[in-house]
Amino acid sequence: MAAQAQQDSAVDSEHDPVRPVRGDSAREDSTREDSVRDREIDVEQAHLDRVYRRLEEKIHEAEFLMHDAAQRGHVGTPGALAERDAQVFRAGIHLNRLNNEFEDFLFGRIDLLLGKDGKKGPDGAYTAVEPAEGALGPDDTADIAETLHIGRIGVLDEDYAPLVIDWRAPAAAPFYRSTPVDPGRVVRRRVIRSKGRRVLGVEDDLMRPEITARLNGEELAVVGDGALMAALGQARTHSMRDIVASIQAEQDQVIRAPAASVTYVEGGPGTGKTAVALHRAAYLLYQDRRRYAGGILIVSPTPLLVAYTEGVLPSLGEEGQVAIRAIGSLVEGAEATLYDSPATARAKGSSRMLTVLRKAARGALEPADSPSLLRVVAFGRRLELEAGELAGIRRTVLGGTAPVNLLRPRARRLLLDALWQKSGAGARHSDPELAAELRSSFDEDVSSEDSFLAFLDAWWPELTPGAVLAAMADERRLGRWARRVLNPGEVRKVARSLRREGHSVHDIALLDELQAIVGTPARPRKRREQDPLDQLTGLEELMPQREETQWERAERLAQERTEYAHVIVDEAQDLTPMQWRMVGRRGRHATWTVVGDPAQSSWSDPDEAAAARDEALGTRPRRRFELTVNYRNPAEIAELAARVLALAMPGSRSPSAVRSTGVRPRFTVVDESLAQSVRAEAARLLGLVDGTVGVVVAMNRREEARRWLAGLGDRVVALGSLEAKGLEYDATVVVSPAEIADESPAGLRVLYVALTRATQQLTVVSCERDEPDASGVPDLLRD
Numbered sequence: 001m002a003a004q005a006q007q008d009s010a011v012d013s014e015h016d017p018v019r020p021v022r023g024d025s026a027r028e029d030s031t032r033e034d035s036v037r038d039r040e041i042d043v044e045q046a047h048l049d050r051v052y053r054r055l056e057e058k059i060h061e062a063e064f065l066m067h068d069a070a071q072r073g074h075v076g077t078p079g080a081l082a083e084r085d086a087q088v089f090r091a092g093i094h095l096n097r098l099n100n101e102f103e104d105f106l107f108g109r110i111d112l113l114l115g116k117d118g119k120k121g122p123d124g125a126y127t128a129v130e131p132a133e134g135a136l137g138p139d140d141t142a143d144i145a146e147t148l149h150i151g152r153i154g155v156l157d158e159d160y161a162p163l164v165i166d167w168r169a170p171a172a173a174p175f176y177r178s179t180p181v182d183p184g185r186v187v188r189r190r191v192i193r194s195k196g197r198r199v200l201g202v203e204d205d206l207m208r209p210e211i212t213a214r215l216n217g218e219e220l221a222v223v224g225d226g227a228l229m230a231a232l233g234q235a236r237t238h239s240m241r242d243i244v245a246s247i248q249a250e251q252d253q254v255i256r257a258p259a260a261s262v263t264y265v266e267g268g269p270g271t272g273k274t275a276v277a278l279h280r281a282a283y284l285l286y287q288d289r290r291r292y293a294g295g296i297l298i299v300s301p302t303p304l305l306v307a308y309t310e311g312v313l314p315s316l317g318e319e320g321q322v323a324i325r326a327i328g329s330l331v332e333g334a335e336a337t338l339y340d341s342p343a344t345a346r347a348k349g350s351s352r353m354l355t356v357l358r359k360a361a362r363g364a365l366e367p368a369d370s371p372s373l374l375r376v377v378a379f380g381r382r383l384e385l386e387a388g389e390l391a392g393i394r395r396t397v398l399g400g401t402a403p404v405n406l407l408r409p410r411a412r413r414l415l416l417d418a419l420w421q422k423s424g425a426g427a428r429h430s431d432p433e434l435a436a437e438l439r440s441s442f443d444e445d446v447s448s449e450d451s452f453l454a455f456l457d458a459w460w461p462e463l464t465p466g467a468v469l470a471a472m473a474d475e476r477r478l479g480r481w482a483r484r485v486l487n488p489g490e491v492r493k494v495a496r497s498l499r500r501e502g503h504s505v506h507d508i509a510l511l512d513e514l515q516a517i518v519g520t521p522a523r524p525r526k527r528r529e530q531d532p533l534d535q536l537t538g539l540e541e542l543m544p545q546r547e548e549t550q551w552e553r554a555e556r557l558a559q560e561r562t563e564y565a566h567v568i569v570d571e572a573q574d575l576t577p578m579q580w581r582m583v584g585r586r587g588r589h590a591t592w593t594v595v596g597d598p599a600q601s602s603w604s605d606p607d608e609a610a611a612a613r614d615e616a617l618g619t620r621p622r623r624r625f626e627l628t629v630n631y632r633n634p635a636e637i638a639e640l641a642a643r644v645l646a647l648a649m650p651g652s653r654s655p656s657a658v659r660s661t662g663v664r665p666r667f668t669v670v671d672e673s674l675a676q677s678v679r680a681e682a683a684r685l686l687g688l689v690d691g692t693v694g695v696v697v698a699m700n701r702r703e704e705a706r707r708w709l710a711g712l713g714d715r716v717v718a719l720g721s722l723e724a725k726g727l728e729y730d731a732t733v734v735v736s737p738a739e740i741a742d743e744s745p746a747g748l749r750v751l752y753v754a755l756t757r758a759t760q761q762l763t764v765v766s767c768e769r770d771e772p773d774a775s776g777v778p779d780l781l782r783d
């Protein structure tokens with residue numbers, strides 16, 4: 001990057017001399033530091049201006065392509081039309097990306113020593129990770145041999161030299177991987193803050209503080225205290241931000257892990273699992289866009305977390321091929337809106353349900369009003385099949401495990417066989433050909449008779465998953481299907497819950513399972529009316545392209561997609577066995593990234609869920625990673641949460657908090673009204689932080705908690721404990737730890753989640769039930 005270095009030094013020469021890398025005296029001179037900062041900002045501004053000029057050229061090219069492609073449409077031949085569609089599609093994507101990524105898209109820079117072998121990669125940067133032998137001179141001096149700028153997409157100059165390296169390219173890896181312990185070739189790592197076309201600031205980290213490095217004869221300047229702390233201290237909004245400028249080395253290992261088989265990531269609260277999962281999706285698409293044209297599915301535990309995270313991928317320039325779905329929205333046409341009590345959820349989520357559903361699907365074929373007599377007239381005779389005979393036929397048909405809807409043709413055939421037997425007509429002809437003819441006209445007669453058709457519809461109805469679930473709302477019938485699998489209490493709860501209007505998140509997995517159990521009957525294909533001209537010209541083949549542009553096709557395919565090339569499961573510890581089966585069906589041939597934290601599991605039987613997970617992932621080899629640093633909670637809050645972790649999962653390790661704020665969690669005790677205490681605390685915190693405040697209560701209080709906060713504005717939200725999964729706020733109020741912990745068998749782990757949501761301040765409000773001590777610290781949180 002000699003051209004780059006020259007340009008930097010041209011800007012440098014108009015300013016103060018560069019601040020030396022070392023020397024405390026220079027740091028004390030704040031005026032001087034400001035001028036160094038301004039000068040360094042100017043350097044980056046000059047580079048950004050150059051990048052923008054190049055981007056504008058690229059945009060003009062893309063616009064020209066679109067225009068040119070539209071012109072081709074006038075030619076009118078099918079070939080030209082198809083080509084036009086393809087060009088518009090490609091140019092559209094290109095233009096869209098360029099426009100999208102204009103905001104804040106240049107964010108990093110690394111200054112590197114000479115590399116070992118002097119080889120360049122496809123992005124024009126040197127590939128060596130380690131410095132060449134002579135890169136460091138005597139007295140620990142060195143020259144910067146290469147400067148790379150890192151951004152959301154790669155931009156080459158007119159000579160194909162890199163102006164910006166895509167953050168996902170191999171050449172950008174040192175930006176994330178380099179640490180003072182293992183710096184590789186990196187001397188200085190810089191994060192650039194920009195908005196639109198303006199550079200606002202720079203923050204540097206020195207990876208080799210022991211050396212004196214020169215860039216074009218000038219000593220390398222260092223500005224600021226690093227970008228990570230600046231990013232972590234920022235106020236939170238209701239949307240997650242990308243971390244592309246400050247990904248840490250252990251996170252980068254996960255993001256860039258090869259997509260073979262299963263990448264399994266564990267880490268405590270705030271270690272960046274969700275952020276890493278999202279960046280990994282963007283990385284995989286960059287790496288192998290063709291392979292992931294089959295789509296990437298990200299499964300999230302709640303719609304709230306989907307809403308919180310869905311801006312991250314567009315900010316990284318990726319949309320369209322990634323579907324982020326809540327676990328309750330995976331089934332087309334059904335949406336989870338209800339909650340189940342912990343005991344009901346436990347029964348519905350358990351793999352025991354599989355046996356119940358299989359029986360229910362077969363049982364639902366026989367509603368109470370199922371006909372018990374078939375009567376038809378054939379060949380002038382009245383023929384009947386009675387209840388016992390019908391039951392025998394049903395038993396024979398149901399002998400196998402095939403989906404019941406697919407068995408209907410077989411049931412029809414056996415009914416006709418039985419009626420044929422009764423008719424005695426088989427004995428009339430000894431000539432097999434005549435007998436077959438007679439039989440065929442018998443079948444035709446009977447099966448076109450209205451009474452037969454009506455009987456078949458009532459006796460072997462086409463089942464929908466919804467209809468089977470509705471049948472399970474009848475406690476008596478469910479009791480029969482669940483005998484020796486669910487206990488009577490569970491049967492009562494499940495049946496009662498299914499009588500409500502709507503579905504719970506656990507019902508969605510049951511619906512999906514039922515779809516597999518009942519099957520989708522093949523529909524007779526409707527023949528398209530043939531235009532005689534089509535046959536003459538062969539135009540029919542090309543018609544779909546004329547009727548549907550490639551854009552529309554891509555959209556339609558995305559919507560219809562039921563299987564994916566890569567599946568990412570966030571908060572994997574929460575999936576129930578039935579949910580693992582549902583997600584597994586969407587990734588039968590996929591590679592996987594599974595991120596989670598067993599200590600935050602709200603599922604009561606982690607062993608059962610782990611077995612279901614292993615079944616869904618099959619025998620694919622696992623590659624394991626662990627994230628160990630908590631970027632969300634200050635040490636003061638992490639320390640308090642660790643007390644609950646010790647109770648919830650004795651022996652497990654908390655991640656270490658990366659910063660401390662000096663602000664200790666606050667404890668208050670309700671004196672008169674819970675509503676007033678919580679409201680007052682939320683209002684107080686709103687005055688202290690710039691961003692959001694989350695109030696976390698036991699699930700059964702969430703409606704009333706919303707009323708407590710009415711009128712306080714949209715910076716504050718009330719959440720049930722299970723809804724808080726994955727979210728974060730500047731400040732949180734956790735209401736009655738005892739209530740949250742007693743809610744379910746996994747209550748202590750849910751409390752651990754609630755206590756780890758705050759980035760700055762935490763208040764715990766206790767009631768009598770929490771047995772607070774004189775300082776207001778509830779029993780569960782005492783040392």
Ligand SMILES: Nc1ncnc2c1ncn2[C@@H]1O[C@H](COP(=O)(O)OP(=O)(O)OP(=O)(O)O)[C@@H](O)[C@H]1O
Nearest residue numbers: 243246247248269270271272273274275631632726
């Ligand atoms: N490298 C980083 N640079 C800046 N911020 C980071 C970094 N890593 C994580 N964070 C921030 O830390 C917070 C926690 O990240 P994230 O929500 O991904 O953690 P998590 O492991 O999924 O947490 P939980 O298990 O509690 O859901 C987020 O605000 C995220 O932006």
